[in-house]
Amino acid sequence: MIEDALVIVPAFNEAAVIGDTLAELKKIAGKVLVIDDGSKDDTGDQAKNSGAEVLRHSANLGYGAALKTGFSYGLRYSKMSYFLAFDADGQHDPAFLESLLAPLRKGQADYVIGSRFLEQDTSAAPVSRKVGSKIFSLATSALIKEKITDPTSGMIALTRGVARVFASKFFPLDFPDADVLIMLSRMGFQIKEVPVRMRPAKRPGSMHSGLLKPAYYLAKISLSMVHFALRRDLKEKRREIESVY
Amino acid sequence: MYIEQKVFAILAASALIILIAVLIRRRKLREEYALLWLATGIGILILVIGYPILIWLSKLIGAVAPTTTLFLFALLFLILISIHFSVKFTKLSDQMQSVITEMSFLRKELEELKKGKGAG
Numbered sequence: 001m002i003e004d005a006l007v008i009v010p011a012f013n014e015a016a017v018i019g020d021t022l023a024e025l026k027k028i029a030g031k032v033l034v035i036d037d038g039s040k041d042d043t044g045d046q047a048k049n050s051g052a053e054v055l056r057h058s059a060n061l062g063y064g065a066a067l068k069t070g071f072s073y074g075l076r077y078s079k080m081s082y083f084l085a086f087d088a089d090g091q092h093d094p095a096f097l098e099s100l101l102a103p104l105r106k107g108q109a110d111y112v113i114g115s116r117f118l119e120q121d122t123s124a125a126p127v128s129r130k131v132g133s134k135i136f137s138l139a140t141s142a143l144i145k146e147k148i149t150d151p152t153s154g155m156i157a158l159t160r161g162v163a164r165v166f167a168s169k170f171f172p173l174d175f176p177d178a179d180v181l182i183m184l185s186r187m188g189f190q191i192k193e194v195p196v197r198m199r200p201a202k203r204p205g206s207m208h209s210g211l212l213k214p215a216y217y218l219a220k221i222s223l224s225m226v227h228f229a230l231r232r233d234l235k236e237k238r239r240e241i242e243s244v245y
Numbered sequence: 246m247y248i249e250q251k252v253f254a255i256l257a258a259s260a261l262i263i264l265i266a267v268l269i270r271r272r273k274l275r276e277e278y279a280l281l282w283l284a285t286g287i288g289i290l291i292l293v294i295g296y297p298i299l300i301w302l303s304k305l306i307g308a309v310a311p312t313t314t315l316f317l318f319a320l321l322f323l324i325l326i327s328i329h330f331s332v333k334f335t336k337l338s339d340q341m342q343s344v345i346t347e348m349s350f351l352r353k354e355l356e357e358l359k360k361g362k363g364a365g
Contacts, residue, residue: 035349055349061342069346076350173342 003030005101005157006080008070009052010034010063011088015041017202018088022050025086028094033073035066043088063154065173071163083163085156090202092155096194100157103192110189111162113148113181114155114196132218136178136225143229144185148193151178155196161242162189168241172224175217179224186234246311251293254315258289281329285322289315 007029011018018034025032032052036044038060048054055069067085074083082104086092096114103109117137133152140151158166162184165171170183181191228234265282268274292299292315303314 053353055353057345057349059341059345061345065342065346068342069349072346073350169339173338 001030002028002084002097002101004080004105005029005031005082005084005097006070006074006078007032007084007086007097008035008067008074009047009086009088010037010066010070011039011043011047012037012060012063012066013039013041013043014088015039015043015046017090018043018046019050020202021086021088021090022047022052025094026051028097029084031078031080033070034088035070037061037063037066062174064171064176067176068167068171068173071171072167075160075163075167081160083158083160085154087154087201091198091200093197093199096155096196097157099194099196100155103194104157104159108190109192110159111181111184111191112157113150113153113191113193114157114198115150115153115193116196116198117149118193118195128214132214136221139225140178140181143182143225144191146185146191148178148181148191150193151181153196155198164241165189165238168244170237170241175221177221177224179221179228182225182228183234186228186231187238188235246293246296246299250312251296254289254293258286258293261286262290278333281322281326285319285326288318288322292318 007025009018009021009025009032011034014021022032022034034044034047034052034054036047036054036056038057044054044056055073057066057069061069070085071083074080082101084097084100086094086097092114100112100114103112117133133150136151137148140148165184165187166176172179185191262283265274265279265286269276269279292302296311299311299314303309303311306314306317308314308317
């Protein structure tokens, strides 16, 4: 049982699946926090009935904002040493959470990514998404001079130090992604990947579905990556954040 | 510059300034957001009334006709105003996120307090 990490589950209109996800998760994780990001259905109530702690956004702010709320809450109200991000749609397998935490506990990393591509491709994503992910992984690896195979993975584990940065204005409110890795690397945090297996989502659709959303996503992440890659003051910003939070 | 063009530009700029003044007076527009709009109106008035300034400015930027200078500056002001609003929207998004996050914390605390009171 994981007792030293808070598992943060951002959820938006996931009432149909969140009960199953949490039932599976609660077998492994001691403390689970669901951020109901302004759902129109009863996601929040379902999560509460499943034994999770629930924070409710009064409006839909986006995946990144929901995570940010989770990190802010964890920093303020819990003494947990680590944080885990876990998707509500059933894609993530809780069996891999311990392996995500292991490098943090050993002090080998500050930020751990669960990679679908590190050992073998276990992703059920469409080819277009895989190509996009590959391009981002090559660009990220080149920029941070470290091999990253899955920069778009939402299955992550991090220390309180990284959570402080994520609770600040440096964390994107919509899609935290490869840009965040560049920011963390430039701030001096250690990043590591561990292999995980992912399953198909239990409900259709994704936050990157449609035509306009992926185009916006690509443009936004690319701009954000360039922004962080060009900045030279991020170590200083890290010190500022650590002195405030 | 034809007299009709001058009259129209003066009327349009005056109408803009009056509209902004009325909106401020009725508290429908805060002074901090009105500054760029007022600057636009006053700028057009100065350029039209002080015609030699407009001629000098047109020569300086290489514009053939003074009216082109007026349109160019109006366009530049609009771009500035759009950027100004984008900056404000970013700030408002951050503030809104912060408020909604704090509200979610308070809501949870309230639920826990009610639950504790109910149990007690």
